[in-house]
Amino acid sequence: xxxxxxxxxxxxxxxxxxxxxxxxxxxxxxxxxxxxxxxxxxxxxxxxxxxxxxxxxxxxxxxxxxxxxxxxxxxxxx
Numbered sequence: 001x002x003x004x005x006x007x008x009x010x011x012x013x014x015x016x017x018x019x020x021x022x023x024x025x026x027x028x029x030x031x032x033x034x035x036x037x038x039x040x041x042x043x044x045x046x047x048x049x050x051x052x053x054x055x056x057x058x059x060x061x062x063x064x065x066x067x068x069x070x071x072x073x074x075x076x077x078x
Contacts, residue, residue: 005030
């Protein structure tokens with residue numbers, strides 16, 4: 001599929017140079033970049049939905065409990 005996008009000139013030139021120096025087309029570079037981005041961000045919509053369902057609660061650890069847990073671990077010499 002063909003598409004048109006607008007990107008800053010400097011980014012275009014850098015992408016063009018990168019593609020040429022690595023032996024593939026700009027189209028292939030852009031396709032790989034979009035695929036990688038989507039691969040790295042698949043669960044964004046799931047996180048958003050979960051955040052809508054569950055109320056915001058602090059994830060801060062209780063200092064006393066944390067200290068007691070840390071002190072219960074046997075000390076080892078390295």
